[in-house]
Amino acid sequence: MGDMLRSFLFLDGEQKAFYSIEFHSIVRRTRGREMIFDTHAHYEDEAFDEDRDAMIRTLPDYRVQRFVNVASTWESLEKTKNIAGKYKNAYAAYGIHPDNVGDLDDQKMAVLKDYLQLPKAVAVGEIGLDYHWNKDNREQQIYWFRRQLALARQLRLPVIIHSRDAAQDTMTIAREEDLGNIGGVIHCYAYSTEQAEEYVKMGLYIGVGGVVTFKNARRLKETVQAISLDHIVLETDCPYLAPEPNRGTRNSSRNLRYVVRAIADLKGITTDEVEQTTWRNACRMYKLPYEIS
Numbered sequence: 001m002g003d004m005l006r007s008f009l010f011l012d013g014e015q016k017a018f019y020s021i022e023f024h025s026i027v028r029r030t031r032g033r034e035m036i037f038d039t040h041a042h043y044e045d046e047a048f049d050e051d052r053d054a055m056i057r058t059l060p061d062y063r064v065q066r067f068v069n070v071a072s073t074w075e076s077l078e079k080t081k082n083i084a085g086k087y088k089n090a091y092a093a094y095g096i097h098p099d100n101v102g103d104l105d106d107q108k109m110a111v112l113k114d115y116l117q118l119p120k121a122v123a124v125g126e127i128g129l130d131y132h133w134n135k136d137n138r139e140q141q142i143y144w145f146r147r148q149l150a151l152a153r154q155l156r157l158p159v160i161i162h163s164r165d166a167a168q169d170t171m172t173i174a175r176e177e178d179l180g181n182i183g184g185v186i187h188c189y190a191y192s193t194e195q196a197e198e199y200v201k202m203g204l205y206i207g208v209g210g211v212v213t214f215k216n217a218r219r220l221k222e223t224v225q226a227i228s229l230d231h232i233v234l235e236t237d238c239p240y241l242a243p244e245p246n247r248g249t250r251n252s253s254r255n256l257r258y259v260v261r262a263i264a265d266l267k268g269i270t271t272d273e274v275e276q277t278t279w280r281n282a283c284r285m286y287k288l289p290y291e292i293s
């Protein structure tokens with residue numbers, strides 16, 4: 001070792017730079033197979049206008065080797081397509097969030113279908129029901145939720161479900177539409193442990209993000225303890241919902257390490273196990289190979 005160090009000291013700058021790069025790539029290769037999959041991010045959001053490219057390119061330094069950019073508005077479809085087209089580790093979900101279904105019509109559904117047939121489209125989302133902000137258009141929300149579920153069924157794609165203050169209607173639709181057969185995730189899960197267990201029984205995944213680190217998230221913590229890790233996927237919902245200790249700041253996939261730590265502590269397992277298992281869950285859900293090429 002002494003000899004190696006001495007000969008390193010006598011290398012010129014260029015050679016040192018070369019060996020340093022080699023050293024880092026060896027560290028990266030041998031660090032283990034743990035990898036983080038952010039199953040739900042909004043990097044098209046204007047919160048990333050200043051540093052989007054640098055942010056996305058440095059995610060592998062935080063072991064985040066893949067993410068799915070999730071559309072929610074009509075305008076975000078094209079932005080999501082551009083992100084998936086530009087970055088190797090980026091995939092796309094295309095769908096219209098319940099807050100924004102007011103503009104939908106048959107013609108727009110046909111365009112949405114075209115987006116969903118693009119090479120890196122892995123899911124329909126985010127779609128669902130939100131009675132928190134919108135109480136007056138429940139029928140309309142339910143109608144477009146079902147229409148987008150039908151599209152997912154037709155295209156054999158899983159769904160990313162947003163559901164807020166709509167536990168009962170979401171469960172009813174899940175049963176009626178045979179959601180287990182479509183597959184997907186209840187994103188940013190915020191309902192009871194009993195309902196989580198029922199979704200898990202259907203074969204769906206439970207999306208867990210920054211909220212699990214919050215002190216007052218007792219119910220979510222119980223749910224994470226109750227269900228098997230085999231049914232949990234990691235997500236940020238960035239730029240929203242940054243975990244502790246960064247709560248209240250702009251979120252990014254870099255922060256998923258705090259979510260991994262919280263899940264590991266709740267379940268009494270290692271962070272490596274959380275990363276490995278949730279990586280495989282996300283790959284299975286989105287029908288991607290485990291290995292990155």
Ligand SMILES: [Zn+2]
Binds near residue numbers: 040126
């Ligand atoms: Zn979202």
